[in-house]
Structures are given as structure tokens and as C-alpha cells.
Amino acid sequence: MGFPQKSHPRETTVLSKHFGDPDARTLAGWRNRGGYRALEQTLAMEPAAIVQMVKESGLRGRGGAGFPTGVKWSFMKPGDGKPHYLCCNADESEPGTFKDREIMRWTPHALVEGCAIGAYAIGAETAYVYIRGEFTEPLERMTEAVREAYAEGILGRNALGSGKRIDVYVHKGAGAYICGEETALMNSLEGRRGNPRIKPPFPATAGVFGQPTTINNVETLVAVPHIINNGAEWYKAMCLGNAKSTGTKLYSVCGNVRRPGNYEVVMGFPFKEFLYDLCGGPPAGRRFKAIIPGGSSVPIQTIAEAEATVMDYEGFVACGTMLGSGGVICIDDAQCMVKQIARLARFYAHESCAQCTQCREGTAWTTKIMERIEAGQGTAGDLDTLLDIADNMTAKTICVLSDSCAVPVVSGIQKFRDEFEAHIVQHRCPFRPATAAAVAA
Amino acid sequence: MSAPAGGPSAGPRLTALDRAPRADAHERDENYQPVFVNARRKELDELLTRYPTKMAALLPALWIVQEERGWVSEPAMAEVAAVLGLTPAYVKGVVTFYTMYHQHPVGKYFVQVCTTSPCNVCGAEDVVRAFLKQTGASDLGATSPDGRFTVIEVECLGACGFATPVMINNEFLESVSADRVPSIVGALK
Numbered sequence: 001m002g003f004p005q006k007s008h009p010r011e012t013t014v015l016s017k018h019f020g021d022p023d024a025r026t027l028a029g030w031r032n033r034g035g036y037r038a039l040e041q042t043l044a045m046e047p048a049a050i051v052q053m054v055k056e057s058g059l060r061g062r063g064g065a066g067f068p069t070g071v072k073w074s075f076m077k078p079g080d081g082k083p084h085y086l087c088c089n090a091d092e093s094e095p096g097t098f099k100d101r102e103i104m105r106w107t108p109h110a111l112v113e114g115c116a117i118g119a120y121a122i123g124a125e126t127a128y129v130y131i132r133g134e135f136t137e138p139l140e141r142m143t144e145a146v147r148e149a150y151a152e153g154i155l156g157r158n159a160l161g162s163g164k165r166i167d168v169y170v171h172k173g174a175g176a177y178i179c180g181e182e183t184a185l186m187n188s189l190e191g192r193r194g195n196p197r198i199k200p201p202f203p204a205t206a207g208v209f210g211q212p213t214t215i216n217n218v219e220t221l222v223a224v225p226h227i228i229n230n231g232a233e234w235y236k237a238m239c240l241g242n243a244k245s246t247g248t249k250l251y252s253v254c255g256n257v258r259r260p261g262n263y264e265v266v267m268g269f270p271f272k273e274f275l276y277d278l279c280g281g282p283p284a285g286r287r288f289k290a291i292i293p294g295g296s297s298v299p300i301q302t303i304a305e306a307e308a309t310v311m312d313y314e315g316f317v318a319c320g321t322m323l324g325s326g327g328v329i330c331i332d333d334a335q336c337m338v339k340q341i342a343r344l345a346r347f348y349a350h351e352s353c354a355q356c357t358q359c360r361e362g363t364a365w366t367t368k369i370m371e372r373i374e375a376g377q378g379t380a381g382d383l384d385t386l387l388d389i390a391d392n393m394t395a396k397t398i399c400v401l402s403d404s405c406a407v408p409v410v411s412g413i414q415k416f417r418d419e420f421e422a423h424i425v426q427h428r429c430p431f432r433p434a435t436a437a438a439v440a441a
Numbered sequence: 442m443s444a445p446a447g448g449p450s451a452g453p454r455l456t457a458l459d460r461a462p463r464a465d466a467h468e469r470d471e472n473y474q475p476v477f478v479n480a481r482r483k484e485l486d487e488l489l490t491r492y493p494t495k496m497a498a499l500l501p502a503l504w505i506v507q508e509e510r511g512w513v514s515e516p517a518m519a520e521v522a523a524v525l526g527l528t529p530a531y532v533k534g535v536v537t538f539y540t541m542y543h544q545h546p547v548g549k550y551f552v553q554v555c556t557t558s559p560c561n562v563c564g565a566e567d568v569v570r571a572f573l574k575q576t577g578a579s580d581l582g583a584t585s586p587d588g589r590f591t592v593i594e595v596e597c598l599g600a601c602g603f604a605t606p607v608m609i610n611n612e613f614l615e616s617v618s619a620d621r622v623p624s625i626v627g628a629l630k
């Protein structure tokens with residue numbers, strides 16, 4: 001449901017059903033709502049059967065890349081004699097995204113249960129939930145939920161009396177977007193600088209502490225207990241026509257929009273109705289100009305493109321962008337695209353871990369040139385330079401933070417070239433009232 | 442990264458990390474007393490059971506130091522290094538990677554305002570200006586003359602639907618608009 005908004009009748013609230021209900025946070029409250037039944041059932045099943053069920057459900061990773069979760073889990077080889085680990089990625093720092101925060105704030109036990117099931121399925125005894133340091137309340141809620149789960153014997157050396165050991169630990173990050181990248185997160189968890197690692201080896205071979213590791217997003221893991229409870233067929237049926245994208249998805253809606261918040265809809269929902277009916281459209285007297293539908297790292301859509309989009313993995317790709325993390329950033333006609341793209345470039349420059357030259361230099365120069373254009377000091381060749389830098393930043397680095405910085409710049413120049421050119425020709429930002437100095441010049 | 446000259450949005454942007462170190466006694470933390478004794482030592486020992494390596498307790502250990510002391514000084518890094526079997530240089534390498542560890546003392550109230558695009562389009566820069574004005578901090582990253590406030594801009598706080606989120610120490614405020622800032626600051630004084 002669109003917390004802090006009321007649930008909209010067209011939402012399908014599976015993961016967000018209890019958002020805003022403080023009673024659901026406690027272990028007793030969670031059990032009253034059916035909590036930990038799925039874990040009990042899981043512990044009586046073979047791990048391979050769980051993996052198969054998740055595969056059949058069609059669940060795909062909600063952290064950004066959309067990799068099939070069951071397939072990822074099947075990379076973990078049972079009986080290899082090595083300790084296995086599950087990492088839950090709760091670093092949520094992609095601009096526009098704030099769904100994992102609400103999941104952990106309102107339904108922390110859902111994540112504890114998801115982690116326990118995931119750990120069991122991949123043959124791990126330990127799951128680490130890596131939560132960004134700024135998430136003070138989610139950290140508190142999760143710490144408390146884990147404490148309750150240990151106290152009641154749900155976690156620990158004899159989880160739910162099954163004789164199996166499942167430990168879940170909350171680990172607090174310390175401020176770094178890059179630690180959301182899976183191998184950077186593993187380095188950070190090990191007590192290192194959060195630099196992404198060269199792959200291969202992939203985490204399933206050598207992940208955290210050099211051992212086989214699976215990493216999943218918060219939203220991915222909280223979907224799993226529902227699949228166990230209701231079956232793969234039930235989950236698969238939640239889509240509107242495209243069998244490759246199944247289930248519900250939580251979208252975080254923000255920026256210039258009447259009702260910002262989280263909304264949960266089935267895969268295949270029409271984006272136009274989502275934006276206007278559920279989210280209430282743009283603020284009074286304004287019009288949507290651009291939408292960034294999947295967090296700041298996916299290509300910017302014009303509103304016309306967005307209105308024609310079907311909300312699932314393939315639907316967003318068909319309309320020139322990606323589902324990404326589901327962070328829907330709305331930008332209205334009073335905003336300067338150049339300024340906002342410059343601000344995104346600054347974000348990536350600030351967050352680059354600086355290992356790769358293309359990223360370290362590319363994000364910094366992109367920011368300088370973008371800010372120069374925004375300030376009215378751009379030159380005729382700047383757009384070509386930006387595109388050239390973007391080209392050098394794409395598909396050339398250890399992780400895709402570099403590519404993510406190029407994406408808004410390239411799609412922005414493609415779709416809003418007139419705004420860039422107006423800045424360069426007029427030597428000022430056309431969205432800002434003219435100052436005396438600018439008029440004189 | 443140095444910011445280019447330009448309009449209001451392109452001004453210099455300082456974080457606590459960007460400030461040049463001052464080598465006065467306060468910054469050298471000469472009177473540092475060990476943190477990992479008694480209850481805090483026990484806490485660390487419990488943390489160590491969670492990981493297969495001692496090094497993995499580094500971020501949690503640094504958090505403990507910052508909770509106790511307000512910032513992470515060089516003597517603190519040396520203590521952390523000693524208890525975890527690392528070198529001080531290694532620990533410093535890690536501390537400098539993460540934005541949330543303060544490498545200098547900060548004001549009693551450390552104010553972090555998100556100004557990344559989703560909040561930016563909702564007026565986050567006005568919120569920053571209002572905080573600077575109300576606290577008397579001369580610039581981003583500088584502490585107010587009364588030593589109470591340090592204001593910085595930060596990147597996405599993961600609460601974009603609640604623009605503009607502001608963190609004051611460990612308190613997370615949602616939906617802060619510029620006109621709410623005077624009462625927020627007033628309540629802290």
C-alpha cells in the first residue's frame with residue numbers, strides 16, 4: 001500500500017499489506033498474521049525442493065538486475081564441505097528508492113523469515129543483513145526482530161526445533177552507495193573498503209569470506225515466505241500477460257507527484273494509470289515532463305514514453321528504460337533537466353569508489369561539464385564531449401556505477417537536447433529568473 | 442573533487458571529510474582513553490562471535506568508538522587496530538572510505554540534509570539554506586560559532602518519498618520543508 005498514503009483499491013498488497021500497522025512489528029503480532037508458518041514448512045522440506053519452488057514461481061531479483069532468484073540459489077552446490085553464506089542487501093541507496101526501508105520499518109519479521117528460508121535453501125547457517133548506516137529506524141526494528149526471534153527459538157542452533165542452525169545478524173553500513181553493489185558489500189562486511197571485486201569468481205563460488213555466497217535484495221527475500229505459503233502457481237498467476245515477469249512489485253514514487261509513497265501492483269500494470277490514478281498525477285497546475293522509473297541509474301523517459309509503458313521487466317525495456325529498483329522519480333515541467341542531471345552526476349562522482357579510471361575521472365568530469373552548462377558557461381562542443389566521456393564510461397569498469405552515471409546524461413541529451421542547447425545559447429539557465437548580471441552580459 | 446565556479450547549485454560542497462585537518466591538541470585527541478573496556482569490551486567480544494574473521498568486526502567497532510567519543514580520532518583508530526589485530530594504517534584506510542565516520546570533532550548537532558535529485562526537485566536546497574541561516578553555521582561543513590551545529594548536504598538518504606529527509610545525529614526527520622526549519626532548530630537550542 002502506498003504508505004504513507006492509504007491503500008489504493010487497484011493495488012495488490014502482498015508485501016506491503018501491514019505497512020503502517022505497528023502491531024505487525026512485534027513477534028506476537030507477526031505470528032497472528034501468519035508469520036513463521038512458511039519457515040516451519042520450509043524446515044520440513046528438502047532445500048532442493050524450496051529452490052525448485054522459487055524457480056517455478058518466476059521470482060526475479062528486486063535489487064535492480066532482475067536475475068531469477070531460484071536460478072541464483074541453484075548455483076550453491078550442496079555438500080561441498082564449505083560454509084555457505086546468505087547476504088541480504090539492505091543498503092538501499094539508489095536515488096528514488098525507499099521500499100526496503102518501509103519493509104524493514106513495518107514488517108521486520110518478514111525479512112527475518114525470508115532470510116532464514118533463503119539461508120536454509122542454499123545450505124547456509126548464517127545470513128547477514130547489511131543495512132545502510134543512515135537507516136536508524138530500520139536498524140532498530142531489525143535488531144529488535146532478530147532479538148525476539150532468538151529469544152523464541154526461531155533462530156539459533158536449533159531453529160524452530162528443527163535441529164538445524166540458522167543465525168541471522170544485522171550489520172550496519174557506514175555511508176557508501178557503492179556498498180549496495182554485491183561484491184563491494186561483501187568487502188565491506190569483511191571489514192574492508194567497499195571496493196567492488198573483479199568477477200569471476202562470482203559470489204556463488206567465492207563470495208563473502210571467500211566462501212560460496214548468495215546475495216539478495218530485501219524485497220526479493222520477503223516475497224519468498226508468500227511463495228512457500230501459497231505456492232508457485234499462485235505467485236506466477238500475479239501478472240498481466242507476460243509470464244517472464246511474475247508477482248507483485250513495490251514501487252517507490254517520489255519527486256514532483258501528488259501522493260508520494262510506496263505502491264504495490266502486479267507485474268504488467270499500465271504505467272499511465274499507475275502515475276495518474278494511484279499516485280495522483282503531478283502537483284496542481286503542473287505537468288509531468290520526465291519520469292525515471294527504476295531508480296536514478298535507468299534511462300530517463302519522456303512522459304509520453306512513460307504513459308505507453310507496461311510495468312514489468314520486459315515492458316520497461318521495450319520503452320527504452322529498465323525496471324531497475326522500482327524507484328519512480330517524477331519530474332514536472334517547472335524543473336530544469338540540466339540541473340537535475342547535473343545533480344545526479346554529482347551523486348555518482350561522490351559515490352564512485354575511484355578504483356577504475358573511467359569511473360573516477362568520468363564521473364568527476366561529467367559533473368564539472370554538466371554544472372558548467374547549468375551555470376550558463378557551457379560551450380558548443382560540450383554535448384559532444386559529454387557523450388564521448390559517457391561512451392568511455394560504459395561497459396569498461398569493474399562494476400556498473402560508471403555506466404549508471406552515463407545513463408542519465410546520454411538519455412537526457414537524447415530526449416531533452418533543447419534544454420541543454422538553451423543553456424548554452426542563452427548563457428544562463430532558462431528556468432531561473434534572469435539576474436541583472438546575466439541580462440547585462 | 443573540486444567544484445567548478447558557477448550558480449548557486451554549483452557552489453563548493455564540503456563534507457566533514459573535505460576539511461583540512463587542524464593539528465591542534467583537540468584534533469590530535471591527546472587525552473584519548475581506551476573505549477574497549479568493561480561493557481564495551483564485552484560487546485565487542487560478542488560481535489566477534491558473529492564472523493569467521495576478526496577483521497569483519499571493524500565497522501561495528503568503529504561505530505562503537507563513534508558512539509562513545511562522537512568521532513574517530515587517530516588514537517581511536519590505533520586502539521581499534523590493536524584490539525582487532527590490524528595496523529593503524531589499515532584502519533585509517535577503511536575509516537576514510539566511509540562518509541559516516543567523523544574524522545574530526547563535529548558540532549553537538551550534526552545536521553545532514555539530502556539534496557539528491559528526487560529531493561532537489563522538491564526544494565531541498567531551500568531546506569539547506571534555512572538550516573545554515575537558523576544555525577549560524579557559516580558554510581556547509583563548518584561548525585556554528587557556538588559549536589552546536591554542523592550542517593552538511595548528503596546524498597540520497599533512502600527516504601525520497603518523504604522529501605526532504607534530514608538527519609540530526611541519530612534522529613531521522615521526514616518531510617522537512619524550509620518553513621519548518623526554525624522550529625526544528627529552535628527546539629534543539
Ligand SMILES: Cc1cc2nc3c(=O)[nH]c(=O)nc-3n(C[C@H](O)[C@H](O)[C@H](O)COP(=O)(O)O)c2cc1C
Nearest residue numbers: 061062063064089091092093180181182216217220
Ligand atoms: C552501484 C550499485 C549499487 C547497488 N545498490 C543496491 C542496493 O542498494 N540494494 C540492492 O538490493 N541491490 C543493489 N545493487 C544490485 C546488487 O549488486 C545485486 O544485484 C542485488 O543485491 C542482488 O539481489 P537480487 O537478485 O535479489 O536483486 C547495486 C548494484 C550496483 C552496481
Ligand code: FES
Nearest residue numbers: 555560598600601
Ligand atoms: S533523494 Fe533524498 S532521500 Fe533519496
